[in-house]
Amino acid sequence: MKEVLVQLFKLQSIDRDVLQKERMIEQIPQRMQELTNQINKQKEIFDEVEQRLKEDSNTELAIERKFQETKMSIERHKKQLVTVKTNKEYAALLKEIAAEEADIERLEEEMLVLLDNHETMENEKKEEEQALNKMQERYEKDKKMLEEKKVLFEKEIMEKKVERENIGTELESSLLKRYERIRKLRDGIAVVQIQGENCGGCFTRIPPQVINEAKRGDRILTCESCGRIIIYMEEG
Ligand SMILES: [Zn+2]
Structure with missing residues (x-):
């Protein structure tokens, strides 16, 4: 093969290599943006679980308060039983106490469901948090790796361009x-x-x-x- 063809082929190899590296450098911001989007999406999921957990805690507190109030009310009504004057009043009080005891039972059940749910959500929160941390670690790692790659590529591109110029001068300008x-x-x-x-x-x-x-x-x-x-x- 003629020398000029060898030179052209060399030139093309260099240009191909430079082109590939330039394209890889160009893609870096997009890759980082993709990772950032993933992290933001995961943050939203985590925030949502945290928000639900907070709402549930408020409900738990409200039930707890209602539970204590009802207990106290039962105590009060039981004391009143010994002081009432008529059978009618006595019967009414008993009925009220029975209703309150039914309330207590219902509140206890609600509380159990909530506590069970709470535990599930705590686990969910932990999982989402771990996923988020992992993504952030990955982001930092990839960012560092891509930045290093970019520096290396830019250096290689510079070297290749010098090499290219030397070959270019050996070729006829019309061919170039x-x-x-x-x-x-x-x-x-x-x-x-x-x-x-x-x-x-x-x-x-x-x-x-x-x-x-x-x-x-x-x-x-x-x-x-x-x-x-x-x-x-x-x-x-
Ligand atoms: Zn062809």
């Missing part, structure tokens, strides 16, 4: 311009290898005589379909 033009039109890739019988860029079949010519490698050939420069390289 042609290369850049194709690259711009074809998503950053101007030079591709022939893969089997197909163009490595657009996968269109390449006529056998073109492949044979590419094997000789003594002139610059392009894919009829995508216009990229095609080169033939021995396997391995």
Whole structure:
């Protein structure tokens, strides 16, 4: 293969690498935003459980208060039993006490249900909190990792660009311009290898005589379909 083709291929390798790294750098903010969104969603879930738990605690307190009031009322009514004058008043008091005792029973049942529920919700809260913490840890870890990656990539891109310029100066300016033009039109890739019988860029079949010519490698050939420069390289 002619030296110029080797140089073009090298140039393309560098540009491909730079392009990939630039794209990865570009994607970093989006990745961080995705993680932030996840955390915010989890925060909402956690807040909601916490809010329900708070409401339940208020209900528990109200029931507890009602329970104590009813107990005291029963005591009071029992004392009144010995002081009432008539059978009618006595019967009325007994009826009231019975109703209050029924209330006590009902309140105790309600309390049991609430306490049971409370425990479930406490567990739920703990789980949501753990999930939230895990997400925040992950965020910090990913943030650090991506920032390091970015620094490394930027350094590598700088180095590659110097290397690229050196190769660029060795090529004819008209060829370099042609290369850049194709690259711009074809998503950053101007030079591709022939893969089997197909163009490595657009996968269109390449006529056998073109492949044979590419094997000789003594002139610059392009894919009829995508216009990229095609080169033939021995396997391995
Ligand atoms: Zn093609």
